[in-house]
Amino acid sequence: MKRALISDIHGNLEALRAVLQDIKMLEVSEIYCLGDVVGYGPNPRECIDACMEFPVAILGNHDQAAIFDPDGFNPVALGAIYWTRGELEARRGNATENNRRWDFLGEMPRSRSEEGLLFVHGSPRDPTSEYVFPEDIYNRRKMDNLFERFDRYCFQGHTHIPGIFVDSQAFISPEECNYEYSLGEEKSMINVGSVGQPRDGDHRACYAVLTDDQVTFRRVDYDRDATIKKIYDIPELDNMLGDRLREGR
Numbered sequence: 001m002k003r004a005l006i007s008d009i010h011g012n013l014e015a016l017r018a019v020l021q022d023i024k025m026l027e028v029s030e031i032y033c034l035g036d037v038v039g040y041g042p043n044p045r046e047c048i049d050a051c052m053e054f055p056v057a058i059l060g061n062h063d064q065a066a067i068f069d070p071d072g073f074n075p076v077a078l079g080a081i082y083w084t085r086g087e088l089e090a091r092r093g094n095a096t097e098n099n100r101r102w103d104f105l106g107e108m109p110r111s112r113s114e115e116g117l118l119f120v121h122g123s124p125r126d127p128t129s130e131y132v133f134p135e136d137i138y139n140r141r142k143m144d145n146l147f148e149r150f151d152r153y154c155f156q157g158h159t160h161i162p163g164i165f166v167d168s169q170a171f172i173s174p175e176e177c178n179y180e181y182s183l184g185e186e187k188s189m190i191n192v193g194s195v196g197q198p199r200d201g202d203h204r205a206c207y208a209v210l211t212d213d214q215v216t217f218r219r220v221d222y223d224r225d226a227t228i229k230k231i232y233d234i235p236e237l238d239n240m241l242g243d244r245l246r247e248g249r
């Protein structure tokens with residue numbers, strides 16, 4: 001079975017469309033979304049509509065913040081969250097459609113388990129909010145604790161930095177494995193990167209394809225200027241949210 005694992009779309013419709021186009025060419029059987037469909041970007045409604053089609057869509061911290069009380073966000077992120085919430089309110093646009101989107105976000109699961117595989121947004125310990133950064137491999141306690149909480153492989157997003165944590169002590173970036181990695185005996189945590197706001201210095205949209213035990217990272221170019229212009233045109237979205245898409249930071 002061939003699965004596409006996408007995460008952190010963040011309301012970036014141009015990036016999502018480019019990724020879905022790429023997925024189409026690969027004859028993927030299912031698409032799993034690992035959270036943060038909304039937040040930061042200018043097209044939350046359209047991105048939610050696309051994700052409703054997927055068999056699995058996990059709750060991200062920004063999805064949660066859009067419908068519940070946001071906690072622990074910086075002012076730029078918070079401004080985007082309140083704007084996103086406004087876009088999803090029943091009085092904006094079609095009330096029935098917005099209610100459906102609201103219900104969809106409210107019913108997203110925090111994790112999903114399938115024989116040996118765990119899918120989360122953040123980490124196996126705190127599926128919605130905990131970050132696992134590449135430098136965390138030097139934090140033995142944290143990594144050992146996380147690795148005790150899943151059977152074989154855990155797939156996640158949240159940091160927007162793709163790569164593979166192997167056996168709680170090494171981090172391998174997509175470049176280091178030439179975008180292809182065979183999962184072996186060692187337990188591994190795989191970060192699938194971000195579709196709509198990459199932060200690893202590569203501005204292209206990122207996602208992963210899982211075929212049996214093979215992980216392939218895909219990078220897809222998209223019309224960044226269109227997304228950036230939309231962000232500039234919405235006063236509630238800080239311009240830096242557009243600028244960072246240029247750099248992939």
Ligand SMILES: [Fe+2]
Pocket residue numbers: 008010036060062158159160
């Ligand atoms: Fe995110």
